[in-house]
Amino acid sequence: MSNKFNASSLSEYCKSYARKVAGEFFAHHTVISGQELLKLSAVSQVNLFVISALSEKWRSDAERFRSPYFDFEHPDVRQAMQVFMNTVSQHISVRREHLEPLLAEATRRTLVLLYDPRYYFDDMLRNQSDFSLSAETAHQLTRYTQINKFVPAAIEERMKGKSSVYVNQALNWLDEILMQRGRELEKPDKYIPLFSEKVLLDPGVLLRKASYETVPPPTLSTPNKSFFDTEIETAVPSAQLVATPTSEFEPVINEAPSSSGTGGRTLFLDDSGPAAEPSSPSMQPSQMPTPSTDVSTLEATPQAEETAGPVTIGETFYRAPIESISKSISLNQKFMFINQLFNGSAASYNEAIEDLDHATSYEQARDLVTNRYSAQYSWDMKSDEVNMLIDILKRRFA
Incomplete structure (x- = not known):
């Protein structure tokens, strides 16, 4: 967890925010749809993180459906599976008890991305499987990121022509990007009113004192297309869906430039979500008499x-x-x-x-x-x- 935050305060705020937002929506609804999720929070990044979590579940369920007794690579089967999964995606239906945990986690990720972007991207990179970053994953990270999007976009650009790189290399790129373009990081202050519409966001409570002082100033597609194969035109606090064609069995959301000035957004619904960073090993002095050597x-x-x-x-x-x-x-x-x-x-x-x-x-x-x-x-x-x-x-x- 980022050491800039008071962990208990961050957790409590995210739960309170999720409870407030979900409570207001479900006071008049039993379930929430995909289009409604895209307009749920005034902070678009929160909505996108919720959608990404649903997409991950969507993909994992599809993988579990596969069986070793049938040829799922046969063209007829692939086409049928694509139609089936796309049709399912058009009928997102989430109840409150299932949404609130996703919404709280999406809020936490958004706040970390705002107040500690270095930690956020470092954590995302370090927790890649096999400690390698694939070009596909880098592309997905860019598509899902709205706040400080230039960071994953720059990493993806440096990967051009490479199918994968060691995470160590990507971390070096991250340091270079933040050193060269750190002034481009979004100011958290402009998001405080958006969060405070539901629950008062006080950085003085959320952040450790030293950290706070150093913070820089819908139309559904046809059943033959996935809900995730759409374009989003984001405007805080709402968004509109428009169908867009795709040739591969991959859920894609492209976010067009908005009137809010946030620029073009492209989203890929296959985010693995944050995971715990590997803890540093206990490097106690060894009893070996051999002197240390570079x-x-x-x-x-x-x-x-x-x-x-x-x-x-x-x-x-x-x-x-x-x-x-x-x-x-x-x-x-x-x-x-x-x-x-x-x-x-x-x-x-x-x-x-x-x-x-x-x-x-x-x-x-x-x-x-x-x-x-x-x-x-x-x-x-x-x-x-x-x-x-x-x-x-x-x-x-x-």
Whole structure:
């Protein structure tokens, strides 16, 4: 969770806002439709996050419908499934008890995006599966983002021609974008009146004191199209749906420029939602007597070895090539790696070692360590544990 917020105050505000907005709507309705969701809150970003959560559910349900006993890739089946899913999407119907949690979460995400955009995008990137960002996911992130949209759009632009990149690379781009274009970040103050229409939003209560002081100043488509295959013209607080054609089985919402001056909005309904950021590992001083060495210095030259004196029998054994990384790691080393490098997670350790064992070269394995795991688990690349792992990789690919 972003450390700019008072966690309890943020949670309480989001629940209160969701309760107020939902209460006013459901006082006169039993269920809410897709078009009504797009106009529910005066803050359009909140509505879009709710729609994205519904779309994720829509897609996951479609995946569970698949069966290993039938050919779901057959053209006839694909076409029938597309018509079926599109028809279902045209009949969104959500009851209050199901909407309120989605609305509270959408409000939380919107406030974090406003007051701590660096944390918001960092959290979205770090929680990608396999710690890699695909071009499709980057495109979806751009389409779903209305507030500070230039950030994911710039990341997507840098990915042109790449099917995916390590999240570590995307995080570096994020730092560069915010450094170069930080002045373009939207001012939270203009959204305070919009939220306060329902529940008074007081940043002095919502944010920690130090953080607050540093805050910078419908027409339905035909059944052959998905509800999500539409264009939205956003105007605070309402929006209108217009059908737009699509050639793929993917729910898409394009948001045209609005009169409110927010610019063009393009939305893709497949957002994974926020997840908990991987906790930093406990990097306690290791008991290993080996001095810390920068990974860049691990490539010892023959000349350096010659001047280091004669190699002992023990050193010769330690440097001997190995066939398997997992089998060469002693029990003590395994426990040390799990605790010091993988946050105490044996499952994460096993998955990483398996990936490293399947690498085809030292360069590929080293790339996994430096560009994936080091960022994912916040490794100190000069630590004894990391150096020990690098030494094992050298032996594996010697």
